[in-house]
Amino acid sequence: MAALSADTLSEVTRAIDLAGVFANAVLGGALAARERLDVVGLVTLAVISGTGGGLIRDTLLQRGTPVALTDYAYLLTALAGAGVAFLIKVEGSAWRRPLLFVDALALGFWAVAGAQKTLESGLGWLPAVLLGLITAVGGGVVRDVLIRRVPVIFGGTLYAGAALVASIVVVVCTRLGQPTLGVAAGVLVGAGLRLLSIQFHWTLPQG
Amino acid sequence: MAALSADTLSEVTRAIDLAGVFANAVLGGALAARERLDVVGLVTLAVISGTGGGLIRDTLLQRGTPVALTDYAYLLTALAGAGVAFLIKVEGSAWRRPLLFVDALALGFWAVAGAQKTLESGLGWLPAVLLGLITAVGGGVVRDVLIRRVPVIFGGTLYAGAALVASIVVVVCTRLGQPTLGVAAGVLVGAGLRLLSIQFHWTLPQG
Amino acid sequence: MAALSADTLSEVTRAIDLAGVFANAVLGGALAARERLDVVGLVTLAVISGTGGGLIRDTLLQRGTPVALTDYAYLLTALAGAGVAFLIKVEGSAWRRPLLFVDALALGFWAVAGAQKTLESGLGWLPAVLLGLITAVGGGVVRDVLIRRVPVIFGGTLYAGAALVASIVVVVCTRLGQPTLGVAAGVLVGAGLRLLSIQFHWTLPQG
Numbered sequence: 272m273a274a275l276s277a278d279t280l281s282e283v284t285r286a287i288d289l290a291g292v293f294a295n296a297v298l299g300g301a302l303a304a305r306e307r308l309d310v311v312g313l314v315t316l317a318v319i320s321g322t323g324g325g326l327i328r329d330t331l332l333q334r335g336t337p338v339a340l341t342d343y344a345y346l347l348t349a350l351a352g353a354g355v356a357f358l359i360k361v362e363g364s365a366w367r368r369p370l371l372f373v374d375a376l377a378l379g380f381w382a383v384a385g386a387q388k389t390l391e392s393g394l395g396w397l398p399a400v401l402l403g404l405i406t407a408v409g410g411g412v413v414r415d416v417l418i419r420r421v422p423v424i425f426g427g428t429l430y431a432g433a434a435l436v437a438s439i440v441v442v443v444c445t446r447l448g449q450p451t452l453g454v455a456a457g458v459l460v461g462a463g464l465r466l467l468s469i470q471f472h473w474t475l476p477q478g
Numbered sequence: 479m480a481a482l483s484a485d486t487l488s489e490v491t492r493a494i495d496l497a498g499v500f501a502n503a504v505l506g507g508a509l510a511a512r513e514r515l516d517v518v519g520l521v522t523l524a525v526i527s528g529t530g531g532g533l534i535r536d537t538l539l540q541r542g543t544p545v546a547l548t549d550y551a552y553l554l555t556a557l558a559g560a561g562v563a564f565l566i567k568v569e570g571s572a573w574r575r576p577l578l579f580v581d582a583l584a585l586g587f588w589a590v591a592g593a594q595k596t597l598e599s600g601l602g603w604l605p606a607v608l609l610g611l612i613t614a615v616g617g618g619v620v621r622d623v624l625i626r627r628v629p630v631i632f633g634g635t636l637y638a639g640a641a642l643v644a645s646i647v648v649v650v651c652t653r654l655g656q657p658t659l660g661v662a663a664g665v666l667v668g669a670g671l672r673l674l675s676i677q678f679h680w681t682l683p684q685g
Numbered sequence: 686m687a688a689l690s691a692d693t694l695s696e697v698t699r700a701i702d703l704a705g706v707f708a709n710a711v712l713g714g715a716l717a718a719r720e721r722l723d724v725v726g727l728v729t730l731a732v733i734s735g736t737g738g739g740l741i742r743d744t745l746l747q748r749g750t751p752v753a754l755t756d757y758a759y760l761l762t763a764l765a766g767a768g769v770a771f772l773i774k775v776e777g778s779a780w781r782r783p784l785l786f787v788d789a790l791a792l793g794f795w796a797v798a799g800a801q802k803t804l805e806s807g808l809g810w811l812p813a814v815l816l817g818l819i820t821a822v823g824g825g826v827v828r829d830v831l832i833r834r835v836p837v838i839f840g841g842t843l844y845a846g847a848a849l850v851a852s853i854v855v856v857v858c859t860r861l862g863q864p865t866l867g868v869a870a871g872v873l874v875g876a877g878l879r880l881l882s883i884q885f886h887w888t889l890p891q892g
Contacts, residue, residue, distance in 0.1 A: 309682035311639040312632045318608075326538065331740065333750045336540045340605040347604075397761075398754040401732075412831070417619070417629050422831050425726045432725040475723035516889035518846040519839045525815075533745065543747045547812040554811075624826070624836050 281391070283454060288325065288338075288384040289348050294377035296321030296349040298370060299414050300356025306418050310357060316414055317353035322346065323410030328385050328402050332392050371469060378430070379461030382407040382437035383454050387445070396442045403438025404431060407461070429468030432475060437461025488598070490661060495532065495545075495591040496555050501584035503528030503556040505577060506621050507563025513625050517564065523621055524560035529553065530617030535592050535609050539599050578676060585637070586668030588614040589644035590661050594652070603649045610645025611638060614668070636675030639682060644668025695805070697868060702739065702752075702798040703762050708791035710735030710763040712784060713828050714770025720832050724771065730828055731767035736760065737824030742799050742816050746806050785883060792844070793875030796821040796851035797868050801859070810856045817852025818845060821875070843882035846889060851875025 299320025303313035322339040329337030339345040385406025389399040408424050408431055415422040424431040437457045444453025467473065506527025510520040529546040536544030546552040592613025596606040615631050615638050622629040631638040644664040651660025674680065713734025717727040736753040743751030753759040799820025803813040822838050822845055829836040838845040851871040858867025881887065 304684070306632075307684050308632055309634070309639075309684055311636075311642065311682055313684075315611075315631060315638055330537055330540070330744055331751060331754060333540065333744070333747065336599075336601065337538060340538060340601060340608070343602065343604055346608065392750075394750065394754060395757065397757055401754070401760065416623055416830055418632070419626070419628070419833070421833070424729060425720075425722055425832070427723070429725075431729055432723075435725065475725055477718070477721050477723055477727075511891070513839075514891050515839055516841070516846075516891055518843075518849065518889055520891075522818075522838060522845055537744055537747070540747065543806075543808065543812075544745060547745060547808060547815070550809065550811055553815065623830055625839070626833070626835070 283451075284384050284387050284391075285342075285344075287380045287454070287458070289344055291377040291380035291384065292321040292325070292339075292345055292348045293352045294373045294380070295324075295410055296352025297356050298374055298377070299410070300353045301366075301370065302414065302418065304356060304360070308418075313357055314350070314353045316417065317356055318346070318349045319417065320410045320414045321349035321352055323413045324381055324385070324406040324408065325410075327409040327413075328388070328406045331402065331405070332389065332394075334392055372466065375433075375462040375465035375469075376458070378407050378434055378465050379437050379458035379463075382434040382461045383441050383457035386438040386441040386457070387450070387454065390442065390445055396446065399442050400435065400438045403441060404434045407431075407434035407437070427474055429464050429473055429475070433461050433464035433468065436464055490658075491591050491594045491598075492549075492551075494587045494661065494665065496551055498584040498587035498591065499528040499532070499546075499552055499555045500559045501580045501587070502531075502617055503559025504563050505581055505584070506617070507560045508573075508577065509621065509625065511563060511567070515625075520564055521557070521560045523624065524563055525553070525556045526624065527617045527621045528556035528559055530620045531588055531592070531613040531615065532617070534616040534620075535595065535613045538609065538612070539596065539601075541599055579673065582640075582669040582672035582676075583665070585614050585641055585672050586644050586665035586670075589641040589668045590648050590664035593645040593648040593664070594657070594661065597649065597652055603653065606649050607642065607645045610648060611641045614638075614641035614644070634681055636671050636680055636682070640668050640671035640675065643671055697865075698798050698801045698805075699756075699758075701794045701868065701872070703758055705791040705794035705798065706735040706739070706753075706759055706762045707766045708787045708794070709738075709824055710766025711770050712788055712791070713824070714767045715780075715784065716828065716832065718770060718774070722832075727771055728764070728767045730831065731770055732760070732763045733831065734824045734828045735763035735766055737827045738795055738799070738820040738822065739824075741823040741827075742802070742820045745816065745819070746803065746808075748806055786880065789847075789876040789879035789883075790872070792821050792848055792879050793851050793872035793877075796848040796875045797855050797871040800852040800855040800871070801864070801868065804856065804859055810860065813856050814849065814852045817855060818848045821845075821848035821851070841888055843878050843887055843889070847875050847878035847882065850878055 296317040300313050300317035303316040325339050326337050382403040386399045386403030389402040411423045437460050440460050441453040441457040503524040507520050507524035510523040532546050533544050589610040593606045593610030596609040618630045644667050647667050648660040648664040710731040714727050714731035717730040739753050740751050796817040800813045800817030803816040825837045851874050854874050855867040855871040
């Protein structure tokens, strides 16, 4: 696989980040609809789901105003996701599979984008893994707390675990001089682990 | 209406911000008293209600230490609000109306202060609207999560919606070269919408 | 008591901060085990308990990336605490006393570290007291919100109150030119008040 230049990698990371924003905004909006929130509540929950993880990541990185506030594409993408969730009734058993699939992809996208961005900021492997994880699950956790659900990270299947492994894959590949491979492998491993864990009811040992 | 100078506008924004701090601290303290929290719990909840939204706004803006930590007026005002809530039993039906009125005013104050400050920081209209909303509802949401209530933004009436419209009014007026008018109109529209929505049981369509 | 140099004091603050990280990570992990979370959930809760308060403090201070992300000792110490909680079943009545003791010490450690660090950042006494309190209780509050417990600060005994007094002791001693004494006295007073309040069922008047 030909290595991407740093600029292109940054562009790829942004595109991947935005894909995660859209997917999570749709998911957050769908959840809001199921909870019978009104249209402002739906948009709020969609925007939080879509941008919360990145906002926490950027705030912790302290490298200036979070990208979700300076790059209009983020909020507009989140609003588009909210619009989709508002217009299309994303409910019922027919939607279960596609939603899980999108959710799993978004998890991989964000773990990759978070870990990648942390490394680009000059921080080491350990914070990169942590911020990959936080980016991937942060928005969903805030969303779940607000509607008083059990946070998705404690839901029993591989969720935080999948994001953790995806972040580690990105960090290891980047250290081995293969950042492009890391991005692709991270998304695949993160989304794959999540989907397999649902399909086969994988759980981790209890503490 | 004569336009205010930038410095005066900044002073007006601060005064309005502080009025919101006081009102929300009283409200948070009153809620703590109703929940039978002890005096430290009451002060904690009052300070969170009174400064939480601004702390989140300033942390996201990343323009230095949040004003609530550097300008003593903020914490002292929040403590004064806690004191009022501790000394006066803000309970019973006689208090319902004045509390709702103060709450509505505070909502307008903070939406205006948040949107105004974001524009002053050089960010665009979309983050200004978002941070106006977050300033207005952030402290109340954190307060509600801590005492495990349904967050006020999902309460069914125009709350986040009123803050959203107030923020938009500020941004539009400022863009039209009328920041002073924007401040006044934003507070009026935000507080007015909130009060009218309670009076007439206005609700928004569900998602 | 001989005064420590500024550098040594900074080192002492770091050691005290890390002791708090370890203690709270063990406590968070033990709680996760009691809640039957899986191993990733346990590690997550331990890391949040161990680093959450400091992350909130450093993010609010806006003096660069939080120390928990730049100084590896923090995350590694939190992970070590998670490991202890995973390997040793920290449950049953035999563990109740030691856990309360460690918890009380950690409360004092963090109130001291938070107040001390805020003063070192050049902020005044009021934010120092507030950030001492936030450092001491922040991680526990986020942990409790995530597992949907009543936040520890509203638990009825002197918890936030003990942290508050410890922070005030540090600030007063430092103002009197006795920072070293302040560190020692703050830890003793914070931990002591907490333990005494449990032993003698001290409660504060309700609001």
